[in-house]
Amino acid sequence: MGGPRPLSLTLRPGRDDDAEAYIRLIGDAWAEFPGVIFDVDGELPELRALASHFAALGGMLWLVEDGSGMVATRPLREDQAWEIGRMYVAKSARGTGLAQHLLATAEAHARAQGAARLVLWTDTRFEAAHAFYEKAGYVRQGAIRILDDLSKSLEFRYTKPCRGLVVEAMDAGAAASAERRLSEILIACVAEGASVSYLPPMGREKARGHWKRVSTEVAQGQRLLLVAWWEGVLAGTIQLGLESQENQPHRAEVEKLLVDPAWRRRGIGTALVQRAEQAAQRIGRRLLTLDTRGGDAGEALYRRLGWAETGRVPDCELDGARHLRDVVYFWKRVG
Numbered sequence: 310m311g312g313p314r315p316l317s318l319t320l321r322p323g324r325d326d327d328a329e330a331y332i333r334l335i336g337d338a339w340a341e342f343p344g345v346i347f348d349v350d351g352e353l354p355e356l357r358a359l360a361s362h363f364a365a366l367g368g369m370l371w372l373v374e375d376g377s378g379m380v381a382t383r384p385l386r387e388d389q390a391w392e393i394g395r396m397y398v399a400k401s402a403r404g405t406g407l408a409q410h411l412l413a414t415a416e417a418h419a420r421a422q423g424a425a426r427l428v429l430w431t432d433t434r435f436e437a438a439h440a441f442y443e444k445a446g447y448v449r450q451g452a453i454r455i456l457d458d459l460s461k462s463l464e465f466r467y468t469k470p471c472r473g474l475v476v477e478a479m480d481a482g483a484a485a486s487a488e489r490r491l492s493e494i495l496i497a498c499v500a501e502g503a504s505v506s507y508l509p510p511m512g513r514e515k516a517r518g519h520w521k522r523v524s525t526e527v528a529q530g531q532r533l534l535l536v537a538w539w540e541g542v543l544a545g546t547i548q549l550g551l552e553s554q555e556n557q558p559h560r561a562e563v564e565k566l567l568v569d570p571a572w573r574r575r576g577i578g579t580a581l582v583q584r585a586e587q588a589a590q591r592i593g594r595r596l597l598t599l600d601t602r603g604g605d606a607g608e609a610l611y612r613r614l615g616w617a618e619t620g621r622v623p624d625c626e627l628d629g630a631r632h633l634r635d636v637v638y639f640w641k642r643v644g
């Protein structure tokens with residue numbers, strides 16, 4: 310394994326006469342998966358003139374000068390969306406940061422051309438790719454595409470909004486695909502002492518366990534999970550606990566408001582709470598309750614948004630430094 314190398318020097322627009330390099334990269338990658346059949350002339354004739362292919366679609370293609378990686382992007386017709394595709398990195402160049410550089414290059418081009426959403430399709434068998442895209446803030450959304458090709462391919466659709474501040478509700482599949490990135494955010498928030506049930510240091514496994522339970526409860530309809538993207542970065546989240554007692558069908562609990570420490574004070578927390586309030590109202594949960602640590606950023610945020618304090622329990626929980634802190638209870642009517 311070589312260490313990171315100077316990347317920006319080696320990436321250039323792809324040309325039609327780079328066909329051999331594209332065919333080698335894609336052929337080698339597909340050969341790693343039993344049952345995936347690579348038939349250039351039968352199924353992928355565009356590889357013989359790939360730069361022209363993407364130019365005709367209004368898109369763009371890049372190749373690493375030494376042939377170790379490629380990526381492309383092109384506009385789709387709906388949603389101001391652009392598709393990222395043909396993302397391949399040779400085995401010898403994996404783990405070097407090249408893949409991130411390729412993806413960032415394609416994303417930056419699409420955004421500069423006006424993309425509001427990025428979309429990509431990836432074979433259900435390419436698990437390393439799923440992890441890679443999930444770390445980059447993409448979530449799995451929509452139906453699985455069934456291709457009538459020689460490999461009998463099934464493809465997941467991954468997507469993320471990439472412009473401004475966007476909050477979306479996750480279905481069960483999207484929630485499961487967000488577990489990796491949400492774990493990073495939870496670990497970072499716990500590390501800086503957030504009041505979210507856990508104490509630092511929090512390991513990956515415990516964080517994944519938390520989000521797995523959340524995805525399961527989303528699937529069961531017991532929980533609503535909202536996620537916020539800031540300029541294409543999955544930067545924050547909030548949950549609505551819907552499992553209420555029989556005599557409180559109109560109440561929901563706001564839980565686990567988390568904004569990545571690197572993306573604070575941009576209004577992301579506020580937007581998440583406001584969308585959670587709207588979502589609650591929409592599903593008939595007119596009374597919201599929550600608790601948060603007294604004196605933390607969350608307390609100021611909820612007060613600003615008109616939440617009323619019910620009361621304060623002194624010395625109720627430990628903070629990151631294991632000091633006892635008060636917990637404040639809030640409520641709000643939303644319609």
Ligand SMILES: CC(C)(COP(=O)(O)OP(=O)(O)OC[C@H]1O[C@@H](n2cnc3c(N)ncnc32)[C@H](O)[C@@H]1OP(=O)(O)O)[C@@H](O)C(=O)NCCC(=O)NCCS
Pocket residue numbers: 498503504505564565566567568569572573574575576577578579580599600601602605606607609610613
């Ligand atoms: C609470 C939290 C979600 C706020 O996220 P955020 O995206 O930074 O929030 P916003 O940018 O929307 O902040 C809105 C307002 O909240 C208040 N606020 C936010 N952070 C604050 C801080 N560190 N100190 C004081 N007030 C703060 C301010 O009034 C702020 O408005 P301003 O930036 O115009 O001054 C974030 O700090 C966080 O993830 N903390 C750790 C987890 C946590 O404690 N969650 C609450 C559990 S219920």
